[in-house]
Amino acid sequence: MKSQLSAKRKRIVDFIRQFMEAKGYPPTVRDIQGGCGISSTSVVDYHLKVLEKEGHIRRDAEVSRGIELLGRASSLPKVQVPIIGQIAAGEPVPVPDSETWDAAAGADLLEVTADLTRGRQDIYALKVKGMSMVDALINDGDIVLMQYVNTVDNGEMAAVWLKAEKEATLKKVYIEPGRVRLQPANSRMQPIYAEPENVEIQGKVIAVIRQLGKPA
Amino acid sequence: MKSQLSAKRKRIVDFIRQFMEAKGYPPTVRDIQGGCGISSTSVVDYHLKVLEKEGHIRRDAEVSRGIELLGRASSLPKVQVPIIGQIAAGEPVPVPDSETWDAAAGADLLEVTADLTRGRQDIYALKVKGMSMVDALINDGDIVLMQYVNTVDNGEMAAVWLKAEKEATLKKVYIEPGRVRLQPANSRMQPIYAEPENVEIQGKVIAVIRQLGKPA
DNA sequence: TTAAAAATAGAACAATTGTTCTTCTTAGGC
DNA sequence: GCCTAAGAAGAACAATTGTTCTATTTTTAA
Numbered sequence: 250m251k252s253q254l255s256a257k258r259k260r261i262v263d264f265i266r267q268f269m270e271a272k273g274y275p276p277t278v279r280d281i282q283g284g285c286g287i288s289s290t291s292v293v294d295y296h297l298k299v300l301e302k303e304g305h306i307r308r309d310a311e312v313s314r315g316i317e318l319l320g321r322a323s324s325l326p327k328v329q330v331p332i333i334g335q336i337a338a339g340e341p342v343p344v345p346d347s348e349t350w351d352a353a354a355g356a357d358l359l360e361v362t363a364d365l366t367r368g369r370q371d372i373y374a375l376k377v378k379g380m381s382m383v384d385a386l387i388n389d390g391d392i393v394l395m396q397y398v399n400t401v402d403n404g405e406m407a408a409v410w411l412k413a414e415k416e417a418t419l420k421k422v423y424i425e426p427g428r429v430r431l432q433p434a435n436s437r438m439q440p441i442y443a444e445p446e447n448v449e450i451q452g453k454v455i456a457v458i459r460q461l462g463k464p465a
Numbered sequence: 466m467k468s469q470l471s472a473k474r475k476r477i478v479d480f481i482r483q484f485m486e487a488k489g490y491p492p493t494v495r496d497i498q499g500g501c502g503i504s505s506t507s508v509v510d511y512h513l514k515v516l517e518k519e520g521h522i523r524r525d526a527e528v529s530r531g532i533e534l535l536g537r538a539s540s541l542p543k544v545q546v547p548i549i550g551q552i553a554a555g556e557p558v559p560v561p562d563s564e565t566w567d568a569a570a571g572a573d574l575l576e577v578t579a580d581l582t583r584g585r586q587d588i589y590a591l592k593v594k595g596m597s598m599v600d601a602l603i604n605d606g607d608i609v610l611m612q613y614v615n616t617v618d619n620g621e622m623a624a625v626w627l628k629a630e631k632e633a634t635l636k637k638v639y640i641e642p643g644r645v646r647l648q649p650a651n652s653r654m655q656p657i658y659a660e661p662e663n664v665e666i667q668g669k670v671i672a673v674i675r676q677l678g679k680p681a
Numbered sequence: 682t683t684a685a686a687a688a689t690a691g692a693a694c695a696a697t698t699g700t701t702c703t704t705c706t707t708a709g710g711c
Numbered sequence: 712g713c714c715t716a717a718g719a720a721g722a723a724c725a726a727t728t729g730t731t732c733t734a735t736t737t738t739t740a741a
Contacts, residue, residue: 257688270542273523273533275490277728289690294730296688307489313529313697313728317489326486327543327578362543362576365676383651386604386675406677435599457675459602460581461622473718493698505720510700512718529698529727 254305258296260285262305265318275314328366330394332357332374338381342408342417342451345373345397359392365456371397372455375408384433385419391459393419395452406434406454413447419454470521474512476501478521481534491530544582546610548573548590554597558624558633558667561589561613575608581672587613588671591624600649601635607675609635611668622650622670629663635670 254262264284268276276284278293287293297316300306309315334343359374366372377391385406387393393408401407403423409431410417420431420441429448432440470478480500484492492500494509503509513532516522525531550559575590582588593607601622603609609624617623619639625647626633636647636657645664648656 272525272531273491274528274530277529278730279728287689289692290729291691291731292689299687309488311696311729312490313493314490315488315729360578360580362578364576365674380653383602383653386599386602388602388650434604437596437599454677456677457673458581459673461670461672494700495698503719505722506699507701507721508719515717527699527726531699 257285258300258305261293261296262300262318265306265316269318275316277314326363327360328363328372330359330361330366330372330374332359332376332392334375335378336375336382336393336408336417336419337378338416338418340378340417342410343375344451345371359458361394361458365394365458367455369396369455373397373452382419384435384438386434387419387457388459391457393454394456394458396455398453399450401450401453408451408454410449410451411443411447412449417451422448422450470519473501474516474521477509477512478516478534481522481532485534491532493530542579543576544579544588546575546577546582546588546590548575548592548608550591551594552591552598552609552624552633552635553594554632554634556594556633558626559591560667561587575674577610577674581610581674583671585612585671589613589668598635600651600654602650603635603673604675607673609670610672610674612671614669615666617666617669624667624670626665626667627659627663628665633667638664638666 261281264281265276268280268284278290278297281287281293281297282290285293297306297308301308305319307317307319331345333345336342373395375393375395377387377389377393380389382388382391395408401422404421406419407422408417409420409422418431420433423430423432424445427445429443429445430440431443431448477497480497481492484496484500494506494513497503497509497513498506501509513522513524517524521535523533523535547561549561552558589611591609591611593603593605593609596605598604598607611624617638620637622635622637624633625636625638634647636649639646639648639656640661643661645659645661646656647659647664
């Protein structure tokens with residue numbers, strides 16, 4: 250149902266998008282009139298009616314600024330995730346506290362679409378430092394999205410703190426009788442085993458994001 | 466400047482957010498009045514004035530629905546990236562064509578925030594199949610964001626098609642005198658060398674996204 | 682060329698909607 | 712109690728803004 254846009258109507262849609270971005274609310278018919286160099290409000294209304302029929306916008310009758318851009322741009326909400334620190338082999342893993350998710354708290358924020366977090370709560374992010382996690386297929390500089398939990402299901406990847414060794418690592422965790430098996434994500438590599446008392450789950454790994462060719 | 470919200474004002478802010486999500490445009494004073502069970506428009510105006518002074522919203526005077534939520538919505542635009550196929554060791558790498566970025570073209574779309582693509586154009590995505598890319602620290606099921614280019618700078622990671630071997634791989638590419646060095650991202654591993662005629666750059670790797678614990 | 686469809690113009694109207702004014706109630710500090 | 716500030720109520724007003732009507736021009740198709 251969504252046919253191709255004529256030049257003028259594409260201009261109108263673009264204008265609505267820009268206006269929305271700049272102001273936070275949609276333009277009026279007269280805003281569009283001025284912004285697109287159209288000489289009458291009735292012409293704007295005419296094109297808006299066509300755009301609605303073609304499925305590019307949705308309009309609410311008799312409602313001021315009652316225009317919504319469709320084209321499934323607005324579907325997925327964004328989530329802001331605080332980057333609370335870095336994870337490195339020899340350092341304790343930063344853990345979120347009650348203030349971590351206060352909007353005011355000024356930490357670095359990463360913005361991701363909600364499909365990455367799948368609507369989960371208590372999400373935070375850590376920046377990976379060093380090459381010690383390559384067995385988990387995680388590189389220096391990667392961002393790991395974490396969920397703050399103290400237990401994980403078998404096979405889920407978690408940030409693990411090995412108390413005796415004072416070492417942080419990212420591994421798939423399997424609870425086995427009398428021991429915990431820590432399995433690298435790279436299944437070609439060998440697991441290591443640890444005493445249950447020696448293992449502290451610091452959080453569950455939800456996703457990994459790597460940007461290549463970063464500036465310094 | 467952003468003090469804590471009283472119960473009633475928190476309700477108003479939440480209502481504005483929900484209304485915005487549902488309708489695509491902000492509510493009127495009277496919408497808020499009805500939605501929050503307030504008995505007079507002047508009371509709504511009173512609270513909106515306070516919310517603006519406290520920095521939670523921005524208002525445009527004399528403008529209908531002239532309310533913008535601040536704080537969140539740092540308004541990084543989102544980008545829709547088509548997932549045009551999969552990349553596996555023994556298969557040719559899908560390359561985008563002119564129709565790939567037509568909004569209408571129905572392929573799977575991945576939505577990411579623009580900071581991931583850094584505003585680059587001609588971005589597409591591939592789903593990694595198989596374990597053959599683990600030397601690039603890329604796992605089965607990962608999504609790689611690609612930019613459609615035929616040449617890369619030294620050290621950038623690219624999707625490479627080795628014509629003779631009929632094999633696809635993701636490697637860092639270094640042009641050297643008389644040969645091309647293909648270096649795994651895992652720097653502990655050894656590079657391989659190829660004839661320049663045997664190397665076809667299919668695209669540059671911009672980012673890697675991995676979701677853990679996916680449903681089937 | 683000619684007729685139909687698409688697009689444009691200008692104006693007037695009516696509904697929506699922000700603003701303001703006055704009065705009243707409630708809550709907390711002294 | 713008495714005071715001040717915050718909050719609430721209702722109504723009236725004025726600006727904003729969507730809608731509609733008729734007439735005209737341009738484009739498209741036969």
